[in-house]
Amino acid sequence: MEDRINRDFIRDIVKEDLASGKHESITTRFPPEPNGYLHIGHAASICLNFGIAEENDSATCNLRFDDTNPSKENTEFVEAIKEDIKWLGFNWDEREYFASDYFEKLYGFAVTLIEKGKAYVDSQNQEEIRENRGTLTHPGNDSPYRSRSVQENIALLKEMRAGKHEPGSHVLRAKIDMSSPNLNMRDPVMYRILDTPHHRTGNTWPIYPMYDFAHGLSDSIEEVTHSLCTMEYEDHRPLYDWFINELKVFKSRQIEFGKIFLSHTILSKRNLTKLVENNLVTGWNDPRMPTISGMRRLGYSAHSIREFCQRVSITRRWNTAEIELLEHCLREDLNKKAHRALAVLKPLKLVIENYPENQVEYLEASNNPQDDSSGIRKIPFSRELYIEQDDFMETPPKRFFRLTPGREVRLRYGYFITCKEVIKDPVTNDIMEIRCTYDPDTRGGNAPDGRKVKSTIHWVSANHAIDAEVRLYERLCLDPEPDISDGKNLESVLNPNSLEVINSAKLEPSLKESTSGNPIQFERLGYFCLDSEDSKDKDNLVFNRTVSLRDSWAKTQSSN
């Protein structure tokens, strides 16, 4: 899979442009607005833009923050975005830009357009502008201010820049065509007055450029050859080209592709912001969030996210990838990388009656059976163990292979044991303890006489186990495509069981040395990792379940 070559219609265009000599080198850009954290949908765009740069010797990708709306943007987001892109494994070297770096140049472009008679200051209020824009089916009306003289426009714009006018009193508009069937061409606003300080330019600018004006010209300033964006900007392309053509500047080319959605989650920035602000999650990096930082904290590997983006590919279609594909990419990667460990989430005491009291043996276990170079470790074994509650049933259903009264099973890397007795609480009738015997000849897990057992279960030594908190995460939404249309209560689409906290899991002692960022497979349970936020103290271990192992037993159970 790793050596599969990326191919899609955009990479085809890039290749052709290089082959035909249209461009000697290629420049793309990833243009986030720093008003939130990056999510899995952005990862697709990052992989596309930075991927093209990586794949072509003569290509580079700029990181440019589209910071033209100071009321929503801040440096926390800038820093988080940079960290996420780096973590995904991409780099932009010194090519870190901000649209706000170009405010002076952009202002110059605006003046040029006025001088050409292609822009004017409109003094209608917001309401009037909206009314005169017309509708989808009816053309708009020209503004009464549309024919102001060049001198007057220049003077007004200077005053706007000097802070002499109130927000909302004037805007600068391109003079295009109020009857265009494309609403974007009906004299789009280029500048508005805002008295909000900007996170980088402070109070130096009382006016801020709008996206359509700023974005394409920023591309042009950077000599971006291929400006890749999502389909909803297709209607904006005539405007993108209009600014570039009127100003006779470097011709960047905008190419649109379909956005990628993910099932069982929410991806719009507006709703993610709401989850954070309403404390429906613990923050932008809550492990349930589809953000890069949330996924990182959950235990996703960068490689698996990049693999996912590659497999979903880039087309002009609107698509929703199933989360199962993402999880497959994750498991595939973690299966190769994760060290194994034994951990019991819901402990059930098990006593081996014929095992000597006070004896401790250290049994060898493979760190990763999928990887011979991963080495082995030793796990303490003793008379009293914990096993998983789910691994014992007094009256089992058909096809239950685990421990039941009278049955022999294998303890992973340990011995064969046979259940002799079940001890229950006399009052509640709850199972308190299982009494077993072991076969000393099966040390390490194999019987010299060649007899087989139907199952192998995991365990930890009661006296040696360490305690930990384990957080079992599930998908954010139960519905594959949650309905979050306006007016819907966001909370109602959230999975009420997206987090189950286990306070006293019992882990094999080697897990004491875990470090965050390293995946671990708790055998037979799933992939876990140390929580990067709440596990800083070695005496207070917190593990997150990244993803469970596939479980065909659970599946047959639930389908019955």
Place this chain on the structure above:
RNA sequence: UGGGGAUUCGUCUAGCGGUAGGACAACAGACUCUGAAUCUGUAAGCAUAGGUUCGAUUCCUAUAUCCCCAGCCA
């Protein structure tokens, strides 16, 4: 009802006039010291209707369905 875009197995995707292929998911089986992994197999698709052609998923014409656009957001 204006403009723009999309439509291939459940999902994602290949196809560029000549047997519709892959991945994930599903199902069945083999194997197994993880009911994992691995392996094998099964089922499943060209939105519809016309036309052009020896031959159409591919070209043409309609139709249908879905998505985007009326921010001084990006």
